[in-house]
Amino acid sequence: MLEPLLEVALDLSANLRPYERYRRLIAVARRMISCDAIALLRLEGEVLVPVAVDGLRGEAIARRFMPREHPRLAAILDANGPIRFGDVAIPDPFDGLFANRGDVLSRAHACMGCPLIVEGEVIGVLTLDAIEPTAFDAVKDETVAMLAALAGAAIHTTILAETLDELAVRNQLVARQLVREALDRVGGELLGMSAGMVRVRHEIEMLAGSDLTTLITGETGVGKELVAHAIHVKSRRRDKPLVHVNCAALPEALAESELFGHVRGSFTGAIDHRAGKFEVADGGTLFLDEIGELPLSIQPKLLRAVQSGEVQRVGSDKTLRVDIRVVAATNRDLSEEVRAHRFRSDLFYRLSVYPLHVPPLRERREDIPLLSGHFLDRAQQKLGVGQLRLNVEARARLRDHGWPGNVRELEHVILRAALRASEGRRDDTIVIHDEHLGIDSTDHRVGGPTAPAVKRSLREAVDAFTQDLITTTIAECDDNWAEAARRLGLQRGNLHRLAARLRHGS
Ligand SMILES: Nc1ncnc2c1ncn2[C@@H]1O[C@H](COP(=O)(O)OP(=O)(O)OP(=O)(O)O)[C@@H](O)[C@H]1O
Ligand SMILES: [Mg+2]
Known part of the structure; x- marks a missing residue:
């Protein structure tokens, strides 16, 4: 469960455009929590401005929300942590904006929200909606709180970067x-x-x-x-x-x-x-x-x-x-x-x-032990855990893998393995086993937008599949759209158009 969060935490220090940072955060949130719509809004003065949405119609991003006109948003801004809405009498701010079954959603559905609080100040909100009224019953408050903390950090980073940007241009x-x-x-x-x-x-x-x-x-x-x-x-x-x-x-x-x-x-x-x-x-x-x-x-x-x-x-x-x-x-x-x-x-x-x-790394396998050792040290520092060691099978697996993503892939594999191996342990030495590397499992996505068993048309199913494939491929290509387009056998422009169409659900 921690893994996707780690990805977002790493993204925060990466040199990403704000839009990309938010989009990846939302993608991770959807992988962790099965829902039909999710929105990240930044508080600008008195107004809540959507910075990233998913599962909502495209025009949602252009809307501005005054909390006093939207009691649910006002309640989220006033809360200290995640809150849930059961009362259908309180209108949802996104009524009519849901990409799927807007009319169904406006009646009974599950809805959660959490304020984004950074250094004691509210800087935005995160909202989640699902068609199934019990969809969030099993979702822990802590999970949403953690996502909100990361979203807060992402927006905060952007605000800092904007300020720095202006200065940099002048000076x-x-x-x-x-x-x-x-x-x-x-x-x-x-x-x-x-x-x-x-x-x-x-x-x-x-x-x-x-x-x-x-x-x-x-x-x-x-x-x-x-x-x-x-x-x-x-x-x-x-x-x-x-x-x-x-x-x-x-x-x-x-x-x-x-x-x-x-x-x-x-x-x-x-x-x-x-x-x-x-x-x-x-x-x-x-x-x-x-x-x-x-x-x-x-x-x-x-x-x-x-x-x-x-x-x-x-x-x-x-x-x-x-x-x-x-x-x-x-x-x-x-x-x-x-x-x-x-x-x-x-x-x-x-x-x-x-x-x-x-x-490529596969043409210089002698470097794998040295690089692994270096990344183990870094993982140990990052995670604040005991000495990390690889057992014999894990070492052999690293030596024999094809490494299509080269050193970056090795770095990520080791960080994830360290996280898995050290979960809940305080030992002085933590041994990483072959299974911790997760190298052979081709698909380690958790849930995903297609997860809930909802009846739907072939077109909807194909669209959901396509969107999932695009999202995964883009993530695998580290947000390099051109590379993702090549892997999918599409022109880059067409990939952008297809992604936009699926996002906006038209
Ligand atoms: N020889 C090396 N020693 C230590 N770290 C390395 C080495 N080569 C790569 N890395 C690490 O691997 C990661 C990927 O490297 P880098 O970003 O330079 O790759 P790249 O060739 O620019 O990839 P892309 O084409 O995807 O942009 C970085 O975190 C980098 O620090
Ligand atoms: Mg590069």
Whole structure:
């Protein structure tokens, strides 16, 4: 039961967009509690604003709720912890907004809510609804309270990040500080004594002494981001910013302004001057992560900036010189992308001045014991438990597994196994067994939206299945939509449309 919560807790420290953070939180909540609708609302002044909803019609997200008009929301805001509503006389704030059977839900159904309290202050609410009136009878208050605590932390993190963001834009020093903190967080040491890793470390040393543009390639989870940080930290630019741009998360319409900045009034929403990532990285390193996902339309402009070292803010006719070193990373085969006309060949050649390939974990199994030991230490610190050890079978299992998710998968497997093995134990030494690794069970999802035995049409069943498959695949791909689309055999745009249609239930 703790596992999904751990995922959310880990997400909090990850560099996710707020929307993604909330969406993942809600997905986890639905896996833990079987319900038909769930909503996370943030209190902004007097108004409750939905930041993530599931099982409600799409328009719910655009609604604003005044607590005094919605007695249930007012009661949740006043409560100290989870509360349940049985009285059908008190209207539900989401009446008419439920994606399924709106009319049924508005009569008798199960409803729970919990205020989100951070440092003694109420900052929002979490609500859960189910068609089946007894659906929440077995749900413990503590479970909901824990979800609410995490939701509170997620919203709090966003509020802090927003404040920091504003400062960072005004003041490059703050940006630099943030970068340092991010660096500390990444922790940076590239472990491994295999021939493959020794070669990678050697190449890093060599590249760090130069300003060569570097393209880091390798499967997901092999450590590309860690390599990029190592190059920066060992280079003469180490005291200057390392600016991370996740190309997969750049919305096409805003990409140019994100990269190059804009001047006030250059487009709707450009309320102030803003520096782009190129400018912020001046003197340092610009890390273009997931470069294979960069929209084609932006590629020529990026190429020009990389080639000339000059950028122009959107809406300005002034050019600015920047001194940056470019490091890019991708888990795609870019030459294949070029052949398929999804990536421009001129940009590809410009970026791959020095290609650095990080080998998959299955090609350097000698590193598994060392990496496992490192992750066991980290798990021990994180969980505050006794010495963690692997028994012989567990070690053999780790050695023989295929590791499609590479080092990241190993890290997660060990953390989960440590959690399972140490549950309820205070021993000085905790031994992790083969079963704790959960490597062979292909499906360890708990319940899920399709769980309750409700009669429904084929279309509804197919939609529920599709939605579940999409959610799981996206989670497995660490929120990389492009990768998820590839695994599902869909175009990325179509995946977005399909997901939106299913979410909005139309
Ligand atoms: N050699 C290593 N030593 C220690 N930790 C490592 C090593 N390689 C990877 N890791 C850890 O594994 C996780 C995944 O690494 P990273 O994020 O760099 O992968 P990636 O190649 O960028 O993956 P993706 O393509 O999915 O973005 C991180 O937590 C990282 O710290
Ligand atoms: Mg990465």
